[in-house]
Amino acid sequence: MEKFFELLTQMNPFDLVQVIFWGLAGAISFYFSMGNARVWTSISIGFFLIFISQAYGINPWAHYQKLTAFHYIVGTVAIMTITHGFLEYYVFCRTFEISGNKLVVYLSTLAVLALSGAFLIINPTPSPNTIRNFKMVENAIWVFLCVMNIEIVRKIYAAIKDSDISKGFIAFGIVFLCIFVWRGSDLYLQIFQWDKDWQDIISLMTEESSDIEEYIGRVQFSQDISRYAGVLSGFSVGAAFTYMYKLLR
Amino acid sequence: MFLLPKGSPLFENLAVSKLKLPDVLTKLSNGAFTGYASFIFQSSTAILVFEAGKLVSVLVEGQNGKREAGFAALSALAELMVITGSGALNVYKLSKDLTMCIHALLEGETLYKAQDLKLIDINSLLKKVKDDQMNGCLRIYTDEHSAMIFYKDGNPLGFFHDGASDIETSSTESQKIAGLPGAKIDLFSTQSADELMGTNLLEVTNIQKIWDTCVALHKSEIDKTNLDRQERDKKVISLKLAELEGQVKIIVGEYVGKVGRGIVDKELSDNGGNSCLIDADGTEKFMKGVERAAKLLVSGTNIKLMMEKLSSAISIGKSEF
Numbered sequence: 001m002e003k004f005f006e007l008l009t010q011m012n013p014f015d016l017v018q019v020i021f022w023g024l025a026g027a028i029s030f031y032f033s034m035g036n037a038r039v040w041t042s043i044s045i046g047f048f049l050i051f052i053s054q055a056y057g058i059n060p061w062a063h064y065q066k067l068t069a070f071h072y073i074v075g076t077v078a079i080m081t082i083t084h085g086f087l088e089y090y091v092f093c094r095t096f097e098i099s100g101n102k103l104v105v106y107l108s109t110l111a112v113l114a115l116s117g118a119f120l121i122i123n124p125t126p127s128p129n130t131i132r133n134f135k136m137v138e139n140a141i142w143v144f145l146c147v148m149n150i151e152i153v154r155k156i157y158a159a160i161k162d163s164d165i166s167k168g169f170i171a172f173g174i175v176f177l178c179i180f181v182w183r184g185s186d187l188y189l190q191i192f193q194w195d196k197d198w199q200d201i202i203s204l205m206t207e208e209s210s211d212i213e214e215y216i217g218r219v220q221f222s223q224d225i226s227r228y229a230g231v232l233s234g235f236s237v238g239a240a241f242t243y244m245y246k247l248l249r
Numbered sequence: 250m251f252l253l254p255k256g257s258p259l260f261e262n263l264a265v266s267k268l269k270l271p272d273v274l275t276k277l278s279n280g281a282f283t284g285y286a287s288f289i290f291q292s293s294t295a296i297l298v299f300e301a302g303k304l305v306s307v308l309v310e311g312q313n314g315k316r317e318a319g320f321a322a323l324s325a326l327a328e329l330m331v332i333t334g335s336g337a338l339n340v341y342k343l344s345k346d347l348t349m350c351i352h353a354l355l356e357g358e359t360l361y362k363a364q365d366l367k368l369i370d371i372n373s374l375l376k377k378v379k380d381d382q383m384n385g386c387l388r389i390y391t392d393e394h395s396a397m398i399f400y401k402d403g404n405p406l407g408f409f410h411d412g413a414s415d416i417e418t419s420s421t422e423s424q425k426i427a428g429l430p431g432a433k434i435d436l437f438s439t440q441s442a443d444e445l446m447g448t449n450l451l452e453v454t455n456i457q458k459i460w461d462t463c464v465a466l467h468k469s470e471i472d473k474t475n476l477d478r479q480e481r482d483k484k485v486i487s488l489k490l491a492e493l494e495g496q497v498k499i500i501v502g503e504y505v506g507k508v509g510r511g512i513v514d515k516e517l518s519d520n521g522g523n524s525c526l527i528d529a530d531g532t533e534k535f536m537k538g539v540e541r542a543a544k545l546l547v548s549g550t551n552i553k554l555m556m557e558k559l560s561s562a563i564s565i566g567k568s569e570f
Contacts, residue, residue: 037544089545093508096515096542162506163546248548 014227019054021234026051028241033102039092041105042085047237049078049109053138054234065131066120072134073116079145081109086152086172093159128205132190132197139187146180165247171240178236182229185222194219253296253351254409254416256284256343265290265336270327271457273338278302278451284343285351288326290336295326298352300345303449306356318356320454327456327463346406347416350399353385353439360385361436366427369434378436379403385438389427396423486570493566494523500562501539504555505546512542526563527570536560 026048033044053075092098120126126134150173157169189195194212202208212219265288274297277286281302288295298306307322309329317325329336343351361369366389378387382403389396396410398420407416408423426432494517501509516538517523525531536559543552 037541039545092542092545096508096512098541098545160506160508160546163508164548164551165546166506248544249550 014231016058018227018230018234019051019058021231021238022051022054025234025237025241028238028245032241032245038098038100038102038105039085039088041102042081042088044085044241045105045109046078046080046082046085047241049074049081050237053078065126065128069120069126069131069134070117072131072138073120074113075138076141077109077112077116079142083145083149083152086149086156090152090156090159093156128197128201132195132201135197136187136190139183139190142183143180143187146176146183149176150180165244168240168244168247171236171243175233175236175240178229178233182226182233185226185229189219189222189226194222253285253287253341253354254343254347254407255339256341256347256416259284259340259342261337261339263338263340265330265338266334268330268338269460270323270330271460274304274451274456277340278304282340282342283345283348284341285348286338286340288329288336288338290329290333292333293325293329295322295329296351296355297326298348298355300348300352304451305348305448306352307450308355319450323450323454323456324459324463327459328467331460331463331467344406346401347399349384349401349439350386350406353437354388354397357385357437357439359435360438361434363433363435366432366434371427371434374434374436383438385436388435388437389423389432390435391426391429391432394426394429396426398423489566489569490523490526493526493563496562496566497526497559500555500558501543504551505543508546509543512539516542527567532563532567536563 029044029047033041033048053071055071153169153173153176157166157173160166160169186195190198192215193210194215199210199212202210259282273286277297277299279302282299283301284299286297286299288297293309293311295307295309297304307318307326309317309322309325361374374387377383378385378400380403383400384402385400387398387400389398394411396408398408399406399416405420407418408420409416410422410426494513498510498513501513503509505512516535517525519538520531520535525535536556539559540552540556543555547555
């Protein structure tokens with residue numbers, strides 16, 4: 001516990017606020033999944049998993065590289081689960097079919113996470129470069145699926161725009177836009193090797209040079225965007241679920 | 250139909266609905282019956298004259314005075330028995346000679362019809378009957394009264410008039426009617442009783458087939474009527490169901506929006522069509538399905554209101570079936 005509080009004090013205030021927001025958003029979305037229809041379960045669990053993936057900053061065992069890699073895998077599973085949920089909702093809007101049950105969704109998510117954990121266990125300890133690759137894959141998937149989810153949310157809104165909760169989907173559209181900016185700016189930095197992880201790698205382990213000094217302005221801008229958009233994303237998820245909860249009450 | 254002498258009644262007021270024409274005819278024929286059987290229906294009367302078990306004449310007369318004889322009369326009688334489901338059968342035993350006279354009355358040769366008595370020399374006519382040794386029946390009638398004199402070989406067998414149940418030997422009533430203003434006569438003649446014995450309608454007609462055909466026709470008509478009624482009922486039910494379905498769609502659409510119609514269509518389809526709205530079990534499943542889908546789109550308060558409105562509309566709709 002002492003180590004946990006020590007980590008909290010060492011954390012960047014921005015990252016800490018972001019984790020707190022994601023914690024709140026995760027709690028609200030998880031609570032939302034329990035009291036509502038099955039289709040919401042995937043969406044809620046997905047947003048809850050984002051909190052888990054973001055919580056590595058306050059994880060006392062985060063120095064275990066496999067655990068760090070696992071956080072990124074959880075993040076990837078999170079957006080896939082969310083996308084699955086919105087796809088199901090869209091299918092419902094077109095066919096009015098509601099199938100499956102909540103327990104299967106919970107268990108399936110757990111099974112995917114367990115398999116991911118097993119994948120990490122049976123493979124060698126990831127190097128900092130491998131961990132960075134995990135993070136980059138996660139960001140790429142997030143960016144791609146955010147664009148897809150914005151389109152799905154738009155279609156859902158068009159199908160149900162005269163119902164009580166249609167405006168809630170506009171809120172989710174804003175959420176995905178924030179996440180797209182957050183993850184997109186992070187991915188941008190990674191692709192051009194201007195991210196902090198790469199800078200750490202080349203300063204300690206290789207003799208490679210970086211052109212970051214030449215583009216410090218856009219790097220700084222992207223880092224700021226990523227930071228603010230990250231906080232805004234967490235805040236918007238909590239707000240979107242609270243708004244949706246109010247609409248469905 | 251004019252009244253006939255009753256002779257010795259064998260059966261009276263037997264319910265026709267319980268009888269089969271072939272059985273009645275076979276029974277009378279096998280019993281060498283002589284006399285007549287009358288079937289009284291609300292709209293028609295049928296007389297069947299038997300001579301020693303042989304069916305010598307059949308006459309069916311409707312309320313409008315339309316008469317049918319022979320094969321056509323048998324068919325008409327079978328049809329009446331099958332269709333009407335009511336009526337009474339009377340069977341009267343008569344002497345051979347009187348039976349012959351009844352036959353003359355029903356199907357004999359008409360020598361005079363509705364002749365005004367004032368214009369006829371009745372004595373000459375009676376003399377002619379006697380001289381020609383005529384077999385037959387002389388009917389004297391006015392609008393209110395009627396009397397018959399039956400002849401065999403030109404000699405009167407007896408007298409019969411309205412209000413009497415059997416043949417009388419006195420001619421007083423006949424003379425009284427003949428004296429009334431506007432009195433008319435009919436004169437019918439026939440062959441002798443022995444010659445009549447050569448005729449048997451039962452030998453030349455397949456009464457069982459006539460009966461079976463009538464029964465089959467009647468059954469097919471009933472079936473057709475039932476089918477028509479069922480189809481009409483189905484159409485009415487289908488119209489009412491469509492109306493109820495429309496109401497349900499309006500209510501759900503009001504709370505859920507345009508996708509509400511789709512939700513109703515889907516739930517109706519899953520529960521066997523709109524007929525589930527008038528079935529308790531089906532309605533319950535339908536309502537649950539709509540509620541479950543609406544939970545994804547509508548607030549809890551609105552769901553409650555919508556379900557109350559739906560429940561009430563379906564209850565009112567159900568009460569009309």
